[in-house]
Structure formats: structure tokens, C-alpha cells
Amino acid sequence: MRPLREKERTATVGAVAPVVGCAVLVALLASVGFAQSSTEILRIRHWTAPDHTRIVVDLSGPAGYGIRQVGDPERIAVNIRSAVFHSTSTIPVDDPLVRRVRCNALRDRAQVVLDLVRDAPFRHFVLPAADGKTDRIVIDIFRSEPEEPPPPVPAAAPAVRPYTVVLDPGHGGLDPGAMRDGVREKDVVMGVAREMARLLEQLPGYRAVLTRNRDCSVSLSRRVGLAREEHGDLFISIHCNTHPRPVTAGMEIYFLSLKGATDRQSHDLANRENAADLVGLASDEHPDDDVLSILMDLRMARVLDQSSKLAEHLLGAVDRSGPVEARRVKQARFQVLRTLAMPAVLVELAYLSNRDDRRLLQSRSGQVDLARTLLLGILAYRGDRDGLNQLVAAGGWTRQYRVQRGDTLWDLARRHRTTIARIREENNLRSLQIEAGQLLRLPELD
Numbered sequence: 001m002r003p004l005r006e007k008e009r010t011a012t013v014g015a016v017a018p019v020v021g022c023a024v025l026v027a028l029l030a031s032v033g034f035a036q037s038s039t040e041i042l043r044i045r046h047w048t049a050p051d052h053t054r055i056v057v058d059l060s061g062p063a064g065y066g067i068r069q070v071g072d073p074e075r076i077a078v079n080i081r082s083a084v085f086h087s088t089s090t091i092p093v094d095d096p097l098v099r100r101v102r103c104n105a106l107r108d109r110a111q112v113v114l115d116l117v118r119d120a121p122f123r124h125f126v127l128p129a130a131d132g133k134t135d136r137i138v139i140d141i142f143r144s145e146p147e148e149p150p151p152p153v154p155a156a157a158p159a160v161r162p163y164t165v166v167l168d169p170g171h172g173g174l175d176p177g178a179m180r181d182g183v184r185e186k187d188v189v190m191g192v193a194r195e196m197a198r199l200l201e202q203l204p205g206y207r208a209v210l211t212r213n214r215d216c217s218v219s220l221s222r223r224v225g226l227a228r229e230e231h232g233d234l235f236i237s238i239h240c241n242t243h244p245r246p247v248t249a250g251m252e253i254y255f256l257s258l259k260g261a262t263d264r265q266s267h268d269l270a271n272r273e274n275a276a277d278l279v280g281l282a283s284d285e286h287p288d289d290d291v292l293s294i295l296m297d298l299r300m301a302r303v304l305d306q307s308s309k310l311a312e313h314l315l316g317a318v319d320r321s322g323p324v325e326a327r328r329v330k331q332a333r334f335q336v337l338r339t340l341a342m343p344a345v346l347v348e349l350a351y352l353s354n355r356d357d358r359r360l361l362q363s364r365s366g367q368v369d370l371a372r373t374l375l376l377g378i379l380a381y382r383g384d385r386d387g388l389n390q391l392v393a394a395g396g397w398t399r400q401y402r403v404q405r406g407d408t409l410w411d412l413a414r415r416h417r418t419t420i421a422r423i424r425e426e427n428n429l430r431s432l433q434i435e436a437g438q439l440l441r442l443p444e445l446d
Contacts, residue, residue: 039063039083041110042134044103048095055093055101057112057137059083065137067124074116078124078137083110097141114139128214162207165200165378166232169193169210170239173217178242180352183362185240186215191364192349193238195371203387227342234310234378235344240361242353249354250325251318254346255307306343314347314377323360323369323400323441324350347374363428369441403438416442 040060047054057078064081088103097120104111120141127136169189171177177185190212197208209230211223227235241252311329319326349370350357360366372391379387401412409420409432416423423429427440434440 039080039135041080041083041085041103041112043086044091044101044112046091046093046098046101048093048097052140052142053093053095053097055098055112055114055139055141057139059135059137061129062135067139069122071119074119076114076116076122076139076141078112078114078139079106080110080112080137082108085110097143114141116141160205161231162205163382164207164209164230164232164234165196166209166211166227166230166235167193167196168223168227168235168237169212170237172212172215175217178240178352180242180358183352183358185352188240188349188352188361188367189238190215191367192371192374195368196236196375199371199375199391203390206387227344232342235342236374236378237344237346239346239348241348241351243351244353246353246355249351249357250327251315251350252327252330252348253311253315254330254348255311256304256331256344303341303343307345310343310378310381311345313381314345314374317373317377317380323366323373323439324357365426365428399442401440401442403434403436403440405436407434407436409434412440412442418443 039062042058042060045056045058057080059080063083066079066081067076069076085103085105088105090103091101093100097117099115099117102113102115104113120143122139122141124137124139127133127138129135169186169192171186171189173186175186177189179185193210194213197210200206200208209226209232211226212218223237308329315326315329318324350361352358352361360369375391376388379391409423409429413420413423420432423440423442424432
């Protein structure tokens with residue numbers, strides 16, 4: 001693909017790593033808005049490749065930035081908001097594309113200037129901190145385009161905006177959420193949200209946005225703001241439940257109530273989730289002032305109706321084939337649902353206070369099952385039969401089977417054309433013994 005000159009762009013470093021195609025956009029957009037103050041520019045690196053020069057700006061943490069190219073003389077300016085330099089020394093490059101890199105410490109930002117030898121196309125992207133490496137801004141400056149014009153190509157069909165699902169893994173950073181026997185809510189919901197995003201990105205016409213993709217504190221108002229900025233079509237906040245009675249188990253799904261909670265437990269849960277936001281709030285940050293005006297908007301009635309239908313479809317998917325009990329749809333005044341002009345629900349996946357639920361929540365296979373089940377509910381809500389068929393075909397092991405008296409793993413493996421080892425792996429079975437009434441996940445029969 002030909003690199004294109006970008007005259008002016010803005011982005012934020014952090015959250016998810018860019019990959020090829022649509023996921024690049026997801027990775028970039030999922031991170032917008034998580035910039036923190038006083039990010040330090042640790043160092044600036046460069047190297048020369050046969051077809052381009054790469055400049056890498058290493059940061060101490062996430063930071064928003066803007067980039068533009070100007071002429072006379074030719075240069076590229078990268079403005080990194082609320083950042084400071086570790087060193088402002090000029091860095092000589094002296095290759096066929098870049099003369100040097102200059103560091104300008106300005107009042108409200110740090111400016112990195114790439115002095116070019118001549119006008120040249122460039123691209124830029126972000127890489128989040130991972131595997132011992134810091135957050136980075138990467139700028140590639142390319143050699144001149146060939147003089148021969150490219151062959152004509154047929155006009156492309158108008159681009160169709162992807163259906164954007166905003167996934168909000170609750171808690172994070174200093175706020176672990178609920179905890180039982182070393183299992184933390186913030187880790188469980190992150191695993192389920194990432195798996196849902198991965199599966200969504202494999203379906204044509206869908207885009208996933210995560211409100212956080214690492215263990216960091218994100219205020220409720222920032223989560224709502226991100227959903228608006230990304231023009232989300234759906235908003236799903238993901239949490240885990242607890243209860244004083246350890247026998248209580250299963251999934252519950254909430255949508256916004258303008259009058260009050262369905263019951264006292266829903267009221268207490270909403271208060272607990274809303275109060276957890278205090279951990280991530282900045283000192284000068286307050287809930288949006290336009291809450292009441294949005295609630296008075298006539299669109300809200302339609303949004304609430306769609307949110308109710310979404311909740312019913314999600315719980316219906318759990319009831320049909322889910323790995324946990326489907327409890328009920330409820331309403332409560334969750335702050336994270338109050339200012340959204342899109343269908344929005346809060347999913348309490350299962351109970352960390354219940355032993356069987358907790359075992360499911362902390363296992364990788366359990367998180368995958370929950371993610372797939374919720375995605376089936378989203379596709380059912382949209383009436384997307386092609387998406388449902390593709391998801392089922394890709395997964396394979398979607399049948400929920402309750403063990404009958406006399407069943408053995410050998411019989412089940414033979415009937416479903418698989419192996420005992422695979423059944424044990426997919427169901428986290430520690431022995432060859434199975435009991436009547438036990439629920440197993442098996443491959444779909446043709």
C-alpha cells in the first residue's frame with residue numbers, strides 16, 4: 001500500500017497495539033482520551049532503512065499528541081500534550097530523508113521537530129507499553145514515490161461505517177472491584193472484554209472499542225465520553241457480582257432506570273459500582289452537567305427500549321447455551337449508563353462469591369465461553385444470521401450437554417467425533433470421571 005502524507009492528525013499513545021487493517025483503527029481509537037499529565041519523553045531513537053527512516057519517541061506513559069507537516073523549510077512537528085523532555089539535546093540523523101531531530105520544551109507541551117532533507121510522505125502510529133517496552137510514538141518517513149503513475153483501479157464502493165460495540169471492562173488500576181480467594185473482578189472482566197473484542201474483529205462489518213485495555217483507572221465520565229467520541233452503536237459494561245449467600249449464582253443484566261432500582265439489591269449494587277469511580281477521578285473532574293438534559297431528550301425513551309431488548313437477547317443467549325445460570329434482567333441507576341444516547345447495558349457475569357461461578361470466571365476457557373455467549377446475544381439482538389453462523393462455525397465447541405446416567409467420556413468422544421483429551425481440555429476436567437447432571441461443552445454435530 002502506498003504511504004500517504006498526513007498533513008495533520010491527532011491520537012493518544014496507550015491501550016492496544018496496532019495491527020494490520022481495521023484493528024489498527026480499533027487500537028488507536030480505543031486509547032483516545034487516557035492521556036495523563038507530566039508524561040516524560042525518555043529518549044528519541046532513529047534508524048535508516050532502505051526505503052524509509054524511522055523515528056521512535058519513547059515515553060514514560062500514555063500521552064495525547066498531534067502531528068503535522070509544514071514547508072519552507074520542510075519539517076514534521078509532533079506536539080505531545082502535557083509532556084516534558086528528559087533531555088532537549090538536538091539529535092543529528094543526516095540520512096537521505098532526515099537532517100536532525102530538535103526538541104522544543106513549550107509551556108503546555110513538548111514539541112519534537114523532524115527537519116527533513118526534502119518533502120516526503122510519512123505515516124505515524126502508536127505502540128503501547130508491553131513486554132518491558134514503554135509507550136512509543138513511531139514516525140516513518142518514506143523515500144520519494146516513483147515517477148510512473150500507478151495503474152488505474154476501479155472506483156471503490158462507498159465505505160460502510162462499521163457497527164461499533166463499546167466494551168467497558170469495569171474497575172482497574174487502584175480499584176480491583178470485588179475479590180474472592182485471590183480472584184479479582186478487574187482481571188476477570190478484562191479477559192472477557194478482550195476475548196469479545198477479538199471475536200468481534202473477526203466478523204465483517206463490526207468494530208470493537210475497549211474503554212481500557214490494560215490495568216489502569218478510568219473514570220466513569222471518561223468511559224462515557226469515549227463511547228460518545230467513538231460514535232458507539234452499543235455500550236456493554238462488564239462486571240462480576242457478589243452476594244452474602246454463597247449459593248447465589250448466575251448472570252444478571254441491567255439497563256438504566258430513570259425512576260429507581262428494580263429492588264434493594266440492585267440499588268445497593270448501583271451505589272457500589274458508582275462509588276468505585278472515586279478511585280479513578282481526578283481532583284478537578286466531575287460528572288457531566290448534561291445528565292438531566294440528555295435524560296429529558298425524547299431519544300432516551302427509544303434508547304431505553306432498545307437497551308431493554310438488548311438485555312433480554314443477551315440473557316436469552318445465556319439461557320439457551322451459556323456456561324452460567326441466566327437469572328434476570330433488572331434496572332438500576334448506574335452512572336456509566338446515564339449519559340449514553342445508545343443502547344447500553346451492564347452485565348454482571350456471575351458471582352465471585354459462588355464457588356462454581358468463581359471457578360468459571362477465573363479460567364481462560366470460562367472467560368472465552370462467556371465472551372462467545374454475550375456475542376451471540378449481540379448478534380441475535382441485531383438479527384445478524386450471517387454473523388451467528390460464522391461465529392458458530394468458527395467456534396465449533398458450542399453445544400451444552402448435560403451428562404446422562406451411563407455416559408462415559410469415551411462414548412461422548414466417539415459420538416461427537418473428537419477425543420477424550422480434547423473434551424477434558426475444553427472442560428477443564430481433572431479426571432476421567434463424569435457424573436450425571438454435569439454440564440459439558442461439546443462440538444456441534446453436523
